[in-house]
Amino acid sequence: MARYIFITGGVVSSLGKGLASAALGALLQARGYTVRLRKLDPYLNVDPGTMSPFEHGEVFVTDDGAETDLDLGHYERFTGVSARRSDTISAGRVYSNVLDKERRGEYLGKTIQVIPHVTNEIKDFLAIGEDEVDFMLCEIGGTVGDIEGLPFFEAIRQFGQERPRGKVILMHLTLLPWLAASGELKTKPTQHSVKELRSIGLQPDVLVCRSEQLIPDRERAKIALFCNVRPDSVIPAYDLKSIYEAPLAYHRAGLDRAVLDAFRISPAPRPDLSRWEDVMDRLTHAEGEVRIAVVGKYTELEDAYKSVSEALTHGGMANRVRVRPEWIAAEDLEQDDGSHLLDGYHGIIVPGGFGERGTEGMIAAAQYAREKRVPFLGICLGMQTAVIEAARNLAGISDAGSQEFDPAADSGRCTPVVYHLKEWVQGNRKVERKPDDAKGGTMRLGAYTAVLKPGSLISRVYDGATEIEDRHRHRYEVDVSYRDQLEAAGMVFSGMSPDDRLPEVVELADHPWFIGVQAHPELKSKPFAPAPLFADFVRAAKEQERMV
Known part of the structure; x- marks a missing residue:
């Protein structure tokens, strides 16, 4: 049975609970333990899939097709550890x-109430897969005292009481504000946050x-005195130059040691932090440095493209070059x-x-x-717009457009080289959709295979692979019936779905580095395992920098 660590926040939002949870997971892995991380969000949306990127930032997609909070990224x-649908739940879903x-x-026929029916539903979610790992880290969104979060806090209180003693601990993040006028750090907000937790039956251990x-x-x-925790379980968290410094910084501050002590695990395995030392060395x-233009629709909020930004950083690590994305x-x-x-x-990314x-x-x-x-990398809509550009200016389809953003595409006044996808194959079953279907969860979501053309640039990027698998999130597709016309003009369809019906990758034959992908390779990129497409894109940008 897994040990559970619940991570909560107080005082203000955006303190970095997700980052602290992820860093702690990495530190427990460094000591040889297996982990899984989960997010419980108190908002009433069923998932973030229908939220505006300006409202909630990026929607992170899992292999099994869940639309989730960016913290899972x-x-x-x-x-x-690849996230799953069972690693996230919202109050709306509950x-x-x-x-x-x-x-x-x-x-x-019973009367349905928050206690026990809603809290039982939350506890059932928490127990999924509890025998698969050594530690289950569960982050509760929002802050203590939020009215919508109360069922979640009550559920984890009950959960802790129902598990064997020593199997559940609580880690609480707070803010120590600095008052410049008095030159003091103020601990009272932290004291009040912990007091709020204790009033609902929760005592933080760290x-x-x-x-x-x-x-x-x-x-x-x-x-420690006023919040009833051990002094060595009060862990400082300072601002860092890079989020990837967090595992090493939290280790130096004693976070992993405090957590293991709370579980009475002694002696603890020695950590192997070489992975993170290498990441920070890179x-x-x-x-050197390369400048990348990211041309997007939601550039006012960088979190809308969080995984793209991080994948570029990882690509820079792979090439030992600093990547400076600039949002246009x-x-x-x-x-x-x-x-x-x-x-x-x-380099340019769309x-x-x-x-x-x-x-x-x-x-x-x-x-x-x-x-x-x-060098150009088009992702999802970025690939579709690259195809439209090639259709207009290379293949002679001057009125090329998309059914998504050109209403005339349905009236015959333009040529829809991108169309609304009405059916596709997922595993061994056919999925069907209509334009007027409900929006939530109705796109082509999750991991799908692309069959690569031998000798193509995309195949070389993936070391000669004949198939790759990446995550999708879209409801519009490039129309394969224009393939011959576009290929004759120089745009190669170098990746296709296994049934050869859906274009997955396009590239330009006479260009140094020009690739468009229907999937989102950035979602699987990691600092210690950069997405190959981003690593090679940054390599090409580095060569471009030398030529300028």
């Missing part, structure tokens, strides 16, 4: 499950305290002579997105990269 990047059971009569200033020993002792000893709003390229905004970059806004700017970015022979 942190978990994967730090531990290498209540939906409970109400579905009530409608089916599974509660035998406190992680975020601070911009060094936390003196006397302040740590004060926090980050801090970069040889696609709409800005739609202005007169907007393409000059791309001058001086060593990432995914939804809707018509900014798509002509994305098409302009693909045209610029093609004509100027700048």
Whole structure:
């Protein structure tokens, strides 16, 4: 049976619970333990799939097709453990499950209440796969005191009481604000946050305290005294230059030791931190710098492209070069002579997105990269806009467009080289969709295989592989019926679905490095195992930098 670590937050949001959870998971792995990380979100959306990127940042997709919070991306990047649908749940999903059971009569006519029915549903979720790993780390979204989070806090209180003694601990993150006027770190917000936890029956075993200033020993002792934890279980968490320094920084601060002590695991296995020492060596000893233009629809919020940003960093590590992504709003390229905004970059990425806004700017970015022979990587919508650009300017289909952002595509006034996907094969079953279906969870989601063309650039990137598997999240596809026309113009369809119906990868035959992929390879990239496509893209950008 797994040991459980519940991670909660107080005082303010965005303290870094996800990063602390991921770093702790990595440290437990370094000591030889197996881990799985989970996220419990109190919001009432069933999942983040229908949320705006401006509202919630990136939607992270798992192999089995779950649309999840971006924190699951942190978990994967730090531990290498592939997240599953069973690693995330929201209040919306919990209540939906409970109400579905009530409608089916599974509660035998009982009155349905938060306790025990909602809390039981949460506890059942927590217990999934508990015999598979040594440690289960479960992060509770939001902060203590949030009204929507109360059922989750009550559920973990009950869960801790029902498990054998010593099998469950609580780690709580708080903020120690610095008041410049008095020149003091204030511990009172942390004390009140812990008091709030204790009022609902939860006592933290480990406190992680975020601070911009060094936390003196006397302040740590004060926090320990008033919050009823051991002094060596008050762990300082300071701002870092890179998130990938977190495992080493938390180890130096004693986090993993405090957690194992709370479980009375002694002596603990010695940690092997060589993986993270190598990661930091590659980050801090970069040889040169490349500038990458990321032309997207949601560039005002970098978290909307969190995995792309991190995959670029990983690609830089693989090439021992510092990658500086610069965010360019696609709409800005739609202005007169907007393409000059791309001058001086060593590579261009057009990432995914939804809707018509900014798509002509994305098409302009693909045209610029093609004509100027700048390394180009188009992802999902980025691939589709690259195909539209090639169709218009190479294949002579001057009215090429997409059913997604061109309503005229359905009336015959333009040529939809990108169409709404109505059916596809997933495993051994056929999936069917209609344009007017409900939006949540209805896209082509999860891991799918692409069969690669021998000798193609994409095949060389993957060391001669004939098949690759990456995660998808889209409902529009390039129409394979235009394949011959586009290939005659120089755009190679170098990756196809196993049934040869869905284009997965395109590239330009006479370009140094130009690839578009329907999938999202950034989702599987890790600092110690960079996504091959991003590693080779950065390599090509590095060569471009030498030529400029």
